[in-house]
Amino acid sequence: MMVQQALIANSVHKSFSAPAEESSLAVLENISVIVEQGEIVALVGPSGCGKSTLLNIAAGFEKPDTGEVLFMGNTITGPSPERAVVFQxxxxxxxxxxxxxxxxxxxxxxxxxxxxxxxxxxxxxxxxxxxxxxxxxxxxxxxxxxxxxxxxxxxxxPKMLLMDEPFAALDAQTRLAMQQVLMSISMALKPTILFITHDVEEALILADKVYVMSKLPGTIIRELEVPFARPRPISIIGDPQFSKLKSEILAQLF
Ligand SMILES: Nc1ncnc2c1ncn2[C@@H]1O[C@H](COP(=O)(O)OP(=O)(O)O)[C@@H](O)[C@H]1O
Ligand SMILES: [Mg+2]
Incomplete structure (x- = not known):
């Protein structure tokens, strides 16, 4: 079976002009990301590294300066109900x-x-x-x-969900409960999701694949296939391999 790629970002660069200044702020540098159909991909990175900017580009709210972003093979030109956005x-x-x-x-x-x-x-x-x-x-x-x-x-x-830190405002226990809700949704519907988070643990619980972003300007510093089968219970957090991956990624973020 051929797996279709839902979202492809290819060498995306994006900068913003800083308010009241001549200079501009480089936010995304050479970002390449692939989300296959039925896959949950997490993008994890420190606050302010450009995660929402990338999601906004995927949503069609912003345009890349250079590089291309395709959805189901077509260049994204604006927002579409096919790509539903869930915010905090x-x-x-x-x-x-x-x-x-x-x-x-x-x-x-x-x-x-x-x-x-x-x-x-x-x-x-x-x-x-x-x-x-x-x-x-x-x-x-x-x-x-x-x-x-x-x-x-x-x-x-929708064909795809773009989720921008949807659980970040919740308390720690509710967040775990919501991750399990999303887990059961993933078992029932096999949705295609780009999930943005600053929380390494959340990324490893939810995603099939994780992209790790650096501090500003955001670049992809690591891509990893998450080696745990679904459904993943909360107790996965205690798995030695889980802890190891979590601490490795945390070390890369600082
Ligand atoms: N529309 C904009 N105009 C100017 N600067 C922006 C705009 N959107 C984001 N930025 C800047 O881009 C950087 C990354 O922001 P953001 O993508 O929201 O990061 P994250 O979601 O990872 O916390 C920040 O420094 C922010 O000030
Ligand atoms: Mg953000």
């Missing part, structure tokens, strides 16, 4: 319930009510929110809000 803050509609938030995109797309109903139930179940359908966002914890944000995007069946 859930930004739900506060006046809509869990179910209404999740149904919103399907309603806008004029999907039949019966199908909306079926899809909503399925994805509410998948993210572990059964029983909370009629809650409003203010009645949910941060982790639950992020579950709604995930379901709201997944229900539209």
């Amino acid at each position: 803050s859930a930004s739900l509609f506060p006046w809509l319930t869990v179910k209404e938030n999740i149904a919103f995109g399907l309603k806008t797309a004029k999907v039949k009510p019966k199908i909306i109903e079926e899809k909503c139930s399925r994805f509410i179940e998948l993210v572990g929110l059964a029983g909370f359908e009629n809650y409003y966002p203010y009645q949910l914890s941060g982790g639950m809000q992020q579950r709604v944000a995930l379901a709201r995007v997944l229900v539209l069946e």
